[in-house]
Amino acid sequence: AQSVTQPDIHITVSEGASLELRCNYSYGATPYLFWYVQSPGQGLQLLLKYFSGDTLVQGIKGFEAEFKRSQSSFNLRKPSVHWSDAAEYFCAVGADFGNEKLTFGTGTRLTIIP
Amino acid sequence: DVKVTQSSRYLVKRTGEKVFLECVQDMDHENMFWYRQDPGLGLRLIYFSYDVKMKEKGDIPEGYSVSREKKERFSLILESASTNQTSMYLCASSSTIILDRAGGYTFGSGTRLTVV
Numbered sequence: 001a002q003s004v005t006q007p008d009i010h011i012t013v014s015e016g017a018s019l020e021l022r023c024n025y026s027y028g029a030t031p032y033l034f035w036y037v038q039s040p041g042q043g044l045q046l047l048l049k050y051f052s053g054d055t056l057v058q059g060i061k062g063f064e065a066e067f068k069r070s071q072s073s074f075n076l077r078k079p080s081v082h083w084s085d086a087a088e089y090f091c092a093v094g095a096d097f098g099n100e101k102l103t104f105g106t107g108t109r110l111t112i113i114p
Numbered sequence: 115d116v117k118v119t120q121s122s123r124y125l126v127k128r129t130g131e132k133v134f135l136e137c138v139q140d141m142d143h144e145n146m147f148w149y150r151q152d153p154g155l156g157l158r159l160i161y162f163s164y165d166v167k168m169k170e171k172g173d174i175p176e177g178y179s180v181s182r183e184k185k186e187r188f189s190l191i192l193e194s195a196s197t198n199q200t201s202m203y204l205c206a207s208s209s210t211i212i213l214d215r216a217g218g219y220t221f222g223s224g225t226r227l228t229v230v
Binding site: 009032034036041042043044045046049090092094100101102104105106107 | 118145147149154155156157159162164172204206208210218219220221222223224226
C-alpha cells in the first residue's frame with residue numbers, strides 16, 4: 001500500500017524568504033505525485049502534479065517540486081513566499097494504472113511572518 | 115466556475131440523528147470520493163465510487179454509508195451521528211480517462227459538521 005510522510009507539521013517563514021516543504025512517499029512502482037494547498041475554511045486546490053517525464057515540475061502561484069526517485073521524495077519549493085501563501089499544504093500519492101485512490105499526507109501548516 | 119459543490123458549509127446535528135451530506139459535480143467525472151479531515155490526521159478516505167450505483171469502502175467506513183444513484187451526485191450518510199464524527203468532510207471527483215487521470219482530484223469546499 002502507498003503512504004506519504006510530511007515530516008513538518010508547522011513551518012514559519014518570513015515574507016520574501018525561500019520555502020521548501022518536505023514530502024516522502026512509499027510505493028513500489030512509479031507513482032503519481034501531487035501537491036495541494038488548502039486556505040482556511042476551503043477545499044483543496046491542486047498546485048502541481050508529477051506522473052512522468054521531467055522530474056522538476058512547475059505549478060501555479062510560483063511553486064515547483066522535484067521528484068527524486070532515489071530519495072522517494074517530492075519536495076515543494078518556492079523562491080520567495082508571499083503573505084497569501086499562508087495555508088496548509090498536502091502531498092499526495094496515487095498508484096499507477098487502475099487505482100484512482102489518492103493517499104494524502106498529514107499536511108504542513110505554513111505561517112508567514114512580516 | 116464551481117465544479118464540485120457540497121450542499122452545506124456548516125451543519126450542526128444532534129447525537130443519534132441521521133445526517134445526509136450531498137456532493138454534486140458537473141465535470142462528468144466517473145470517480146467520486148468522500149474524505150474526512152481532522153487536525154494532525156490529514157485526509158482519510160471514507161468511501162469512494164467508480165460508477166453509478168457502485169461503492170467501495172475506504173480506510174474508515176464505520177458509521178457511514180453512501181449513495182450514488184446518478185453520476186453527478188454522491189451522498190454521504192451518517193446513520194446515527196456521534197460526537198466523534200464531528201469533522202470537516204470533503205468531497206472530490208476525478209476522471210478515469212487516462213490522459214485526464216493525472217489531473218488528480220477536484221475538491222469541494224467542504225462541510226464542517228458538528229455533532230452535539
